[in-house]
Amino acid sequence: MSIRLDHIALSYGSRTLLDNVSATFEQGQLTALIGRNGTGKSTLLRAMAGLGAASAGNIELCGRPLATLTPHERATTVGFVTTDRVRIANLACEDVVALGRAPYTNWIGRMQEADRAIVERSLELVGMSGFARKTMDRMSDGECQRVMIARVLAQDTPVILLDEPTAFLDLPNRYTLATLLRRLAREERKCILFSTHDLDIALSLCDSVALIDTPSLHHLPADAMARSGLIERLFSGENACFDPETRTIRLR
Numbered sequence: 001m002s003i004r005l006d007h008i009a010l011s012y013g014s015r016t017l018l019d020n021v022s023a024t025f026e027q028g029q030l031t032a033l034i035g036r037n038g039t040g041k042s043t044l045l046r047a048m049a050g051l052g053a054a055s056a057g058n059i060e061l062c063g064r065p066l067a068t069l070t071p072h073e074r075a076t077t078v079g080f081v082t083t084d085r086v087r088i089a090n091l092a093c094e095d096v097v098a099l100g101r102a103p104y105t106n107w108i109g110r111m112q113e114a115d116r117a118i119v120e121r122s123l124e125l126v127g128m129s130g131f132a133r134k135t136m137d138r139m140s141d142g143e144c145q146r147v148m149i150a151r152v153l154a155q156d157t158p159v160i161l162l163d164e165p166t167a168f169l170d171l172p173n174r175y176t177l178a179t180l181l182r183r184l185a186r187e188e189r190k191c192i193l194f195s196t197h198d199l200d201i202a203l204s205l206c207d208s209v210a211l212i213d214t215p216s217l218h219h220l221p222a223d224a225m226a227r228s229g230l231i232e233r234l235f236s237g238e239n240a241c242f243d244p245e246t247r248t249i250r251l252r
Ligand SMILES: Nc1ncnc2c1ncn2[C@@H]1O[C@H](COP(=O)(O)OP(=O)(O)OP(=O)(O)O)[C@@H](O)[C@H]1O
Pocket: 012, 017, 035, 036, 037, 038, 039, 040, 041, 042, 043, 044
């Protein structure tokens, strides 16, 4: 397995987000992490990326405790795309994506032919080849987001975590990205976990869905999650409710 959460707890001060959570995420699988606003999706992803500590329990990546990985081992094991609006004004997109190769380049950071080919392919996979020489200060939020996703693809790690990667994307690009992530998980045997508020994408394109039900986490195959009753309970409100038949939100 690629990610193992072993009785973890996450909290800020006296506020507990998750408690006693155990789950495993396998290689070759695409998992959506869902939950209401403020339930801890970003905090959990950051903890799995080694950017924040769990207040209890252990996290293992590819069979090794995350806490024992050196920075270089971590950089070659897990890639993370945050929700931050990253705009590196003076770097061309291909140079931003090339940063993903940093863990593999030699001590002066020189890119080899193979590294360049990976950068090119990563830009191509997210449909941004035409932007290779453009700088990010003249691009839309969605275009920048796709470049940051290309950077994590270039990092070529067995575990990829993405925090709301579809947030700035238009509808066709949301589905294109989720389909690309599913293909990468299956064909390149990666373990990919991303947070999203797109229930439809989570339930129709992902292998499994992890749902934060404070302070628990339910992790089920997507079909089982749709039928579990958990989504109706957590996502239905005064004006809208989840319809498990169509797997969509409808107005009351
Ligand atoms: N650095 C911090 N210090 C204290 N509290 C924080 C910090 N970061 C986040 N929180 C709080 O922790 C809770 C979980 O935040 P988090 O960003 O993980 O939620 P989320 O599920 O990703 O939310 P959203 O769907 O709105 O993006 C929120 O209530 C937030 O206010």
